[in-house]
Amino acid sequence: MRIAVVGCSHGGLDTIYKAIHRVDADTKKSGELPVELLLCCGDFQALRCNADLYTMKAPTKFRLLRDFHNYYAGRKKAPILTIVVGGNHEAMGHMWECFHGGWLAPNIYFLGYAGCVLVDGWLRIAGSTGIYKAEDYKKGHFERIPYIPSTLVSAYHTRQYGVERLMNLKNNGPKVDIFMSHDWPLGIERHGDAQALLRETPRLENSIRSNTLGSAPLESLLKTLKPAQWCSGHMHVRFTAEVCHDKCKSDDSERTKFLALSKPGEGRAFLEVIDVSTPEAHQPPKDVRHRTPTLFFDPHWLAVVRAFDPFMPLETKATPLPPAKKFPAMIAEALAWVQQNVGENGMKAVDDVQVFTQTAPPTRSVSGAEDTDVTPRSYSNPQTQAFCDMLGIPNRIDGNSSN
Template sequence: MKIAVEGCCHGELDATYNYLAEMERRNKYKIDLLIICGDFQAVRNYLDLECMSVPQKYKRDGDFSKYYMSQKRAPVPTLVIGGNHEASNYMWELYHGGWLAPNIYYLGGSGCIQVNGLRIAGASGIYSDAHYRLGHYETLPYNSSALRSAYHTREYDVLKLSLLSQPDIFLSHDWPQGVEHHGNLAGLLSRKKFFKADIQSGRLGSPPMMSLLKKLQPKRWFAAHLHVRYEASVRHGESASASAASRSANPDEIVMDDDLEDFMSQPYGSVDNPDEIVLDDADNEVDASAPAPNPDEIPVEDEPAPSTSENPDEIVLDELEPPSEPSTSARPASPQGVTQFLALDKCLPKRSFLEVVDIRTPIPVEATGPVLTFDPEWLAISKALHPFLSTSRSQLPLPSEETAKKLVDKEREWIAENVGSLDIADVQVFTMTAPAPLQQKVQRGMQPPWYTNPQTEAFARLLGVTNKVNPPPS
């Protein structure tokens, strides 16, 4: 199966699918699945924009609403996780996973599904120590603090993921902390010199994601967030220095031809500014994309430009770096005991934001395309730990790993007897919950109501649990 992997999308679905079509045409192959590693920005209307953490003057609806409305359809089955610039209200509607739009599936706050037998797991959001041990307490209307904390990964979700057996692929928005030491670190710092302080202090990346990488040892790990392409090979049982020393160049890399490079040089619709902005964010976040202002967006006064002084406590991207070329590559399967890590850039011309990998699936892909199915083990984990899902600020005390495993083993039997292996489309059917994109301007700061999502209701019924996320009003 040919899988296209993208870093940050930032709402540029048209550009992404156009590039995939160009790759297919020039290389005479068919891409079976697209994976997007966060900052997807599933914005349905102007109200959703007010639930996304980016400066007001950079809020724009992007391409997603056309796919949500079925005016366009994703030409390739698309699997996404959430990042730190999302319409958090819509992502929360589908916390357990679900179709954001026809043919576009969200893995949820954490999740694992199978695509033709290939197990793909992932975690949405980024790490913040201040919120890691809290419950999922954020609710509409979000205040400025909740807008940011809503996309912070929680210990509860990491515990669920830690109970999985080895997945084939793991997706995260954040980099696992320390993964940069398992690749060409000198080369990374030559391109992104401002990473140095955070690397030295251990602030670059997510500690829980590295814990999951070491525990689960997936064959491949894909990430985004830092807007740079980076490869690493984590050899389990070796130190980072030994792993980096034994790393070898990939002989199977495909160099992009000149015509495709020319295609990538063209601007994408409204995106004509490759520069990035740094959020004045207490969480020390990485930048968001900075497209040209959209004349249809909510008119607001310009906000002050971010300070250009160097802050040793935040990650600042080097905006003077010339853009790199996107590439495609065919990678050999990971050796035993090795996780191949690949981070990619954001969707902009001349950026290394997308690559294609060939992966053998247990079930061959038919002409009708890949099939997404629930992973029985993940269903058992979700059912077993559902009582510990907290929607208040205080997280219920989590069970020990040993206790959690016993709970999961018990639910495995229930899943085997009552659910088995099911196609996701047989249970969850895409349904519009928010209205069509609003044509009129809305008052700045106005947020939407919350909606009960039928897909979340269907997932809860499947497991025989209560919908804690968005239950119907009594």
């Protein structure tokens, strides 16, 4: 499977899809298959209307609608399946609606604040939204519309609740093939050419010297999950590294290939194509050149979500989690429920549960210039209700909106 990876999107969807089209045009000449999947590593900026601009933390000159609103309104459609995690410049009201994941627009799927899916039923992609700030890590998700300046910032800070749930993918289900994040794992520069990184991006020198470049929780996830590939954005620079998890004692040592990319722009390394070997049982028909992969819920992730749901932290002081030794039994019980009640042995296509629905009123034109509504509102997203109904858990997102 040919997969395109983008660092930060910053609303530049038209530029990104045009770049993929150029890649496909080049590869068609050599007989290679086209790109089938796009991964966007944060700062996606799913802005539906002008009101969403006021739920995004960014300097005023960067608070622009850009391209996404046209995909949300249906004036354009993403040409390939696109999977997204959030960064630190997002329409947080929109993201909160889809806390558990959901379609932001047709063919554009948000993994949620933490999430894991199976592409075509076999490619396991997990991801974490936001960036790490130690002072907020152990708090709950207390931020709501209407945001104040402090909560607009803290709303996109990664929480322990999401990381602990992702940690439990290690012993539940197959190995993670690709992990997506906005932030970099702490210390990842030590596994690549740090000097070249500094020459290209001197502003990172203090962070590297003080060992504060990146996220400590993501470093823990990297060491625990040991995914084959890790993709990030955030720093607006291309950087590669290779992490050998068992000190490279043999040729078959577990390695994670790390790839960070920049944002769309002339001369910027913002997009790269990676190839993942498709198992024989999942090979598409040889006469099919253009196809859309099918997205499935990961049954083991569903079990984790169901098991941890009673502890979802919705106040400033987080709900205490039970001792880690209790996690395996909790998840095993939840997995048995999922396998009995969700799809065939826990396997269910996302489209069979979640259907894209416009919540906030979309802009009325391609430019969006006439849309003058600047009052953010909370909306109930039917996709979140459908997800919760599937798992037999309460919809704690809608129940904790301000309106």
